[in-house]
Amino acid sequence: MNTEPVKGFRDFSGEEAEKRRAIKEIIVDTFEKYGFEPAETPIIEQEEFVRGENKSDEAVSDIFKLQDKGKRNLALRYELTFQLKRLMQNKKLPYKRYQIGEVFRDEPISSNRFRQFTQCDIDVVGSTVKNEAEILALCNEIMKKVGIDPVILINNRELLNEILGDLGISKNKEQVLREIDKFEKIGEKEVITNLKKLNADKVIKALKQGESYFKKFSSYKEIISLMEYCKLYGVKVLFSPTLVRGLSYYNKNVFEIKAKNVKETLIAGGSYMFNAVQSTGVAFGLDRIAILAKINVEKNKMLVISLEQDRKAIELAQKLREKGKMVSVYYGKPSKALDYANSYGINEVIFVGEREIKEKKFKIKNMKTGKESVLKI
Secondary structure, three states: OOOOOOOOOOOOOHHHHHHHHHHHHHHHHHHHHOOOEEOOOOOEEEHHHHHOOOOOOHHHHOOOEEEOOOOOEEEEOOOOOOOHHHHOOOOOOOEEEEEEEEEEOOOOOEOOEOOEEEEEEEEEEOOOHHHHHHHHHHHHHHHHHOOOOEEEEEEEHHHHHHHHHHOOOOOOHHHHHHHHOOHHHHOHHHHHHHHHOOOOOHHHHHHOOOHHHHOOOOOHHHHHHHHHHHHHOOOOOEEOOOOOOOOOOEEEEEEEEEEOOOOOEEEEEEEEEEOOEEEEEEEEEHHHHHHHOOOOOOOOEEEEEEOOOHHHHHHHHHHHHHOOOEEEEEEOOHHHHHHHHHHOOOOEEEEEOHHHHHHOEEEEEEOOOOOEEEEEO
16 A cells, blocks of 8 residues: 655654644734634635636646535635635625635645645735735734745736736736746746747836836836835835736735745735625745744653653653643653653653652653753652
8 A cells, every 4th residue: 555645745743843833823823913813614615616717827727626426516725715705705894814724736746836735814805005014014024933034025916907008918918917927937038938929028128117117007006005004014015017926816916925035935915806895815835934934943842751650650740731841651661761752852851760759859851961850749
C-alpha cells in the first residue's frame, strides 16, 4: 500500500506544525482586535456555486471536481471569498468576517505551490476606501509581528480599464489584463511579446509613465485616497501600475503584499461587488508566510518519568498541569526517557522514584544545559 501523500499535498508535524499554529494565533488575535468575527464554511460546495460567474478565471478552471452517490456535481472550494455570497445574507453592514481554512486547486505544483494550502481571509461586506486602509494596516501589523518586513503594492482595476479605453484597446480586455499581471513574474520583454499578439503592447509604455499621466483618469483618485488613509495608520503603500490580480471579480482597488527581496506574494486581495454590495478583502497565504516568518515557537515542555511509581507520577503531572505547564508522562527506562525527551524537544525532565516520593524532592534535569535542580512538593 502506498502511504505517501498525493502529489501537491503535505503533512505537518512537530516544530513545523507548532510554528504554523503560532502564526495562526497571531493572525486570529489581530483579526479580532480589528473587529472581525469568525466564520466556518464547507470545503465541498455545488460545482455551479464554486464556478460562479468567473468561469474563465485560471483559479476557477483549476477546481477539483467530484460527485457524490446522488450523482450531484460538486467541487472543492478554491478560495474562501465566494462563500460570502451566502454568509452575507441578512447581515448588518458593514459585515466584517474572518476565516481560516484549507483551499484546493488542481494545478501544476512547484517548490512553493501546492494543491492544498491554508488561507487566512478577512473581508468587509459594505466597504469603502476607509475599510481598505484599515485592512492594509492590519496586514502590515501582522507581518511585523511575524518578523517580515512587508512591501505593500496597490492598483485599481477601474484605472486599468480607463487606460485601455484611452488607448483604444476594446477587444480581449480580460486577456490583456491577465498578460499585464505577469509583468513581475516573467518580465517586461515577454509580456510585451504576448501583448503584441493581442495588438495591445502599447499599454506597457503607457503604464511606465509618471503620475501626471495617471492623474487624468478619474479612478486614480481612489489610489490617492487610499494612500492618504493609509498614512493615518502610519502605513506606506506603493502604487504598482502593472498589478492586476487574477480574479476577474475585482472591480476597484487591488493589493499585493510581499516581503522585501522576495518575489512570491504573501497576502493579496482587493475590492469586489457581491449581491450588489461593494466589498473588500485579502487572503493571507499561511504556507508562504510560515517559510519566511521569524518567530520563536519554543515552549517549556516537561516530561515526568515514572520509575515504577505510576500513581505518584500521574499525581505530579496533574499538579503541574493545573499550574499551566505542558506535561507528558513517560513509563519506562530512564535512558529511553531521555532519548524520548530529546526527540520531541522537551526542555525539562522530572524523575519520580521511591526515594523522591519519600523525600518529597524531585530531581529536574534541563535537557539543554544538563544542569539539575530540585522541585520540592
